[in-house]
Amino acid sequence: MPDHKQRELGDFLRARRGRLTPESVGLPRRRQRRTPGLRREEVAELAGIGVDWYIRLEQGRPVTPSVSTVDALARALRLTELEHQHLRALAGGGGHKPFQPETAPPSLLCLLESLTQPAYVTGRRRDLVAWNAAAADIFGFDALAEDERNILVSMLTIPRSRDLFGPGWAEEAQGMVARFRATHDLWAADPAFVALLRRLRDGCPEFDVWWERHDVRGPGSGRKTLHHPTRGLIAFDHTSFQANDDPGLKLVIYTPVPAGGVVTGTSAGSPP
Numbered sequence: 001m002p003d004h005k006q007r008e009l010g011d012f013l014r015a016r017r018g019r020l021t022p023e024s025v026g027l028p029r030r031r032q033r034r035t036p037g038l039r040r041e042e043v044a045e046l047a048g049i050g051v052d053w054y055i056r057l058e059q060g061r062p063v064t065p066s067v068s069t070v071d072a073l074a075r076a077l078r079l080t081e082l083e084h085q086h087l088r089a090l091a092g093g094g095g096h097k098p099f100q101p102e103t104a105p106p107s108l109l110c111l112l113e114s115l116t117q118p119a120y121v122t123g124r125r126r127d128l129v130a131w132n133a134a135a136a137d138i139f140g141f142d143a144l145a146e147d148e149r150n151i152l153v154s155m156l157t158i159p160r161s162r163d164l165f166g167p168g169w170a171e172e173a174q175g176m177v178a179r180f181r182a183t184h185d186l187w188a189a190d191p192a193f194v195a196l197l198r199r200l201r202d203g204c205p206e207f208d209v210w211w212e213r214h215d216v217r218g219p220g221s222g223r224k225t226l227h228h229p230t231r232g233l234i235a236f237d238h239t240s241f242q243a244n245d246d247p248g249l250k251l252v253i254y255t256p257v258p259a260g261g262v263v264t265g266t267s268a269g270s271p272p
Helices: 003-018 040-047 051-058 067-076 081-091 106-114 133-139 151-157 159-184 191-203 207-211
Strands: 119-122 128-131 222-228 232-242 250-256
Touching (some): 003 081, 040 051, 106 250, 119 133, 128 133, 151 159, 151 191, 159 207, 191 207
Antiparallel strands (some): 119 128, 119 250
16 A cells, blocks of 8 residues: 555544544443544454554554455444545555546537536546636636636635635535545645645635545535626536546536526535
């Protein structure tokens, strides 16, 4: 297992352990605790593994847990199915080739240009690979500098995005961070991902708090309510599709909601 995956595995286990209480997993509270969460020995007991073995996992030491151990830890830590999948990915062997920016194949570009509703394509690092005129009109993509053409950078560091999402910005941004976390942890040592993380930390005061939670979410659909500077309050239903040519590419499409369907206040759902 590459060193960076060992570190991310340890951090993920520690974060998930910290959110549980003895009562929530059926253990008695034996004495007052200085820090929240389960103790390491309690997790080891629940998973049926040795305490020293579990400590090595949390410390990011060079050990490779078996599939059965990973599954036992998932049960002990009360992981969701998505969190369980993330733990399996972190525990798996092997690594990646150095990251290379993606390009959209002609067929995907043709589809994108044929759409009248806002749509764009992102890569693994959430770089904006391509977008159509409708997306540029709503999200202002054409006005972004080249080094800003990344959904995370745009959402978290550019004031226009905070204005566009209004009261729902924080919820949307946290959802985006949690969706990125699952990909990042597999590429954590790659210079391109290191640079992006530094950019987000420097540009978004809230980012570190959200990042340290180690929350992970999968792609999803939902509704966004936007506060457009010229169009006013508008709503879209959004969904995303993984490209067959390159699994790292994702097509995101926004379908306008009729005026009567607009929900005022915080938007439902999170960014794909």
